[in-house]
Amino acid sequence: MNIGSLLTSSAASHPKSPAIVHGSLTMDYEQFNARVNRLSNALRRLGARPGDNVAILMVNCPQMLEAMFAVFKAGCGAVPINFRLHPSEFAFIIDDSEASVLITTEDFDQPIREVRADLPRVRHVITTGSAAGDVQNYDDVLDGESEQFVDVEVAPDDVAWLFYTSGTTGVPKGAMLSHRNLLGMTDRFYADIFPNFGDHEVVLHAAPLSHGSGLYGVPNVGGAAAHVFPGSTSFDPAWVLETIESQCVTNLFAAPAMIKRLVDCPAIDHADVSSLKAFVWGGAPMMVEDLQQALARFPNLVQIYGLGETPMTITSLSQRDHVLDGNATQTKRLASAGTRRTNVEVEVVDGDDNFQPVGETGEVVTRSDVMTQGYWRDAEATALALQNGWLHTGDLGYFDEDGYLFLMDRSKDMIISGGENIYPREIEEVLARHPAVREVAVIGVPDEQWGEAIKAVVSLVAGQDATEEGLIAYCKSNIASFKKPRSVDFVAEIPKNNYGKIMKRELREPYWKNHERSI
Numbered sequence: 148m149n150i151g152s153l154l155t156s157s158a159a160s161h162p163k164s165p166a167i168v169h170g171s172l173t174m175d176y177e178q179f180n181a182r183v184n185r186l187s188n189a190l191r192r193l194g195a196r197p198g199d200n201v202a203i204l205m206v207n208c209p210q211m212l213e214a215m216f217a218v219f220k221a222g223c224g225a226v227p228i229n230f231r232l233h234p235s236e237f238a239f240i241i242d243d244s245e246a247s248v249l250i251t252t253e254d255f256d257q258p259i260r261e262v263r264a265d266l267p268r269v270r271h272v273i274t275t276g277s278a279a280g281d282v283q284n285y286d287d288v289l290d291g292e293s294e295q296f297v298d299v300e301v302a303p304d305d306v307a308w309l310f311y312t313s314g315t316t317g318v319p320k321g322a323m324l325s326h327r328n329l330l331g332m333t334d335r336f337y338a339d340i341f342p343n344f345g346d347h348e349v350v351l352h353a354a355p356l357s358h359g360s361g362l363y364g365v366p367n368v369g370g371a372a373a374h375v376f377p378g379s380t381s382f383d384p385a386w387v388l389e390t391i392e393s394q395c396v397t398n399l400f401a402a403p404a405m406i407k408r409l410v411d412c413p414a415i416d417h418a419d420v421s422s423l424k425a426f427v428w429g430g431a432p433m434m435v436e437d438l439q440q441a442l443a444r445f446p447n448l449v450q451i452y453g454l455g456e457t458p459m460t461i462t463s464l465s466q467r468d469h470v471l472d473g474n475a476t477q478t479k480r481l482a483s484a485g486t487r488r489t490n491v492e493v494e495v496v497d498g499d500d501n502f503q504p505v506g507e508t509g510e511v512v513t514r515s516d517v518m519t520q521g522y523w524r525d526a527e528a529t530a531l532a533l534q535n536g537w538l539h540t541g542d543l544g545y546f547d548e549d550g551y552l553f554l555m556d557r558s559k560d561m562i563i564s565g566g567e568n569i570y571p572r573e574i575e576e577v578l579a580r581h582p583a584v585r586e587v588a589v590i591g592v593p594d595e596q597w598g599e600a601i602k603a604v605v606s607l608v609a610g611q612d613a614t615e616e617g618l619i620a621y622c623k624s625n626i627a628s629f630k631k632p633r634s635v636d637f638v639a640e641i642p643k644n645n646y647g648k649i650m651k652r653e654l655r656e657p658y659w660k661n662h663e664r665s666i
């Protein structure tokens with residue numbers, strides 16, 4: 148089944164249900180589907196054939212959801228691109244995907260002009276801005292097109308979404324997500340994440356549509372939910388809180404960094420967020436201290452853990468497990484990434500791919516029908532990631548006796564100091580409990596004696612003070628001495644990418660400049 152048919156069905160079953168809410172604009176499912184069909188027809192007219200890719204470089208807006216579903220319905224592969232990338236980065240992705248059509252918002256008209264020469268394969272640019280030269284206006288393109296479209300029949304393994312990895316470890320690669328993958332993701336959303344999904348759900352797209360929010364836009368379309376879009380491109384916690392209340396938002400996806408900003412926002416004291424039924428978080432770890440603060444504010448948190456290569460996701464920590472004042476076992480589980488998702492195999496292996504017993508740390512591997520078949524035009528990266536039929540995540544962790552997965556770190560972030568494996572997460576959890584610490588990232592830096600030395604990079608809570616010696620002593624009184632940082636850097640803000648992931652590579656880079664180690 149074509150994943151785009153979810154929209155066709157919702158328009159048939161819920162034609163008058165609200166589909167889009169954006170400022171004063173509202174659109175029901177019949178209207179939304181009609182516009183999507185017109186765009187699918189236009190794509191066909193412009194020469195996009197089933198199997199071709201269509202690049203989508205847009206800020207979160209209704210047209211982006213339209214574009215994604217129009218591309219699905221046309222049997223093409225959607226390539227949603229992180230709108231915060233540098234022009235040279237998005238140009239790389241557009242060119243790498245071999246897209247012949249690029250759909251964009253007016254925000255990118257000028258940057259696209261600047262990189263146009265690097266995009267020889269793009270034959271048509273469609274923008275929500277003004278037409279100019281070979282650039283056509285989005286609404287003009289829809290004009291005159293039929294509202295009828297028969298969704299293109301696809302094979303289950305045809306590419307529906309080319310998901311470019313966020314590149315925290317190097318050049319972005321396009322994980323091919325098939326119609327089967329996205330349908331599997333949709334079923335599991337209703338099974339594990341939002342089991343009481345009803346007829347009048349409302350999803351808020353506060354996080355980028357090119358990542359988790361867009362992926363979970365798919366089951367929300369399938370369930371005929373209303374999609375609420377922000378009016379600005381920056382994450383505005385006060386607006387999000389106000390919108391949850393005014394639009395009775397029932398579900399949303401957010402990265403831990405966003406949740407922290409919501410919790411820290413003064414408006415939280417009088418916000419009514421009781422409409423939320425599934426507040427999904429993931430994409431990066433959340434310190435237990437931060438999770439407890441979030442739990443005191445938000446009902447119905449659900450954690451998901453996985454990768455772009457395994458939409459949306461391989462384990463989850465259920466609402467049931469998000470307990471604020473629980474017993475010791477429940478509190479311990481708050482530090483975990485939860486249990487295996489429905490019909491998803493997850494194991495921990497050693498360097499030779501042998502399954503590890505309970506309690507043993509190794510690399511997390513997974514296998515299921517929500518797993519990518521590989522990377523676009525990159526057989527080498529595919530072979531590396533998919534050894535022995537299992538996707539190797541690059542994350543280290545262990546299962547406890549109850550099947551809860553405890554993630555340590557990405558293998559590249561692990562520190563080896565004096566022959567000891569040290570997991571930054573453990574030290575970060577300790578420092579996050581210090582009252583003056585707002586955010587923390589622990590990295591390994593070169594050290595002549597130990598190979599690597601532990602460094603904590605810390606941002607402080609406004610108005611609070613802490614010293615390097617004080618924080619080191621704090622660690623020493625909470626964990627084994629060999630795990631305490633040797634040094635602490637204080638920064639105003641810890642660098643994160645647009646998906647809220649701390650850029651450890653970027654933090655490490657200056658220290659490793661003249662050393663032989665891949666960072």
Ligand code: AMP
Nearest residue numbers: 313429430431432451452453454455542
């Ligand atoms: P991406 O493919 O950009 O979504 O990045 C996937 C990576 O993000 C994973 O391999 C993990 O390292 C990290 N990640 C995602 N979700 C979580 C989570 N719930 N807890 C800890 N790390 C996570």
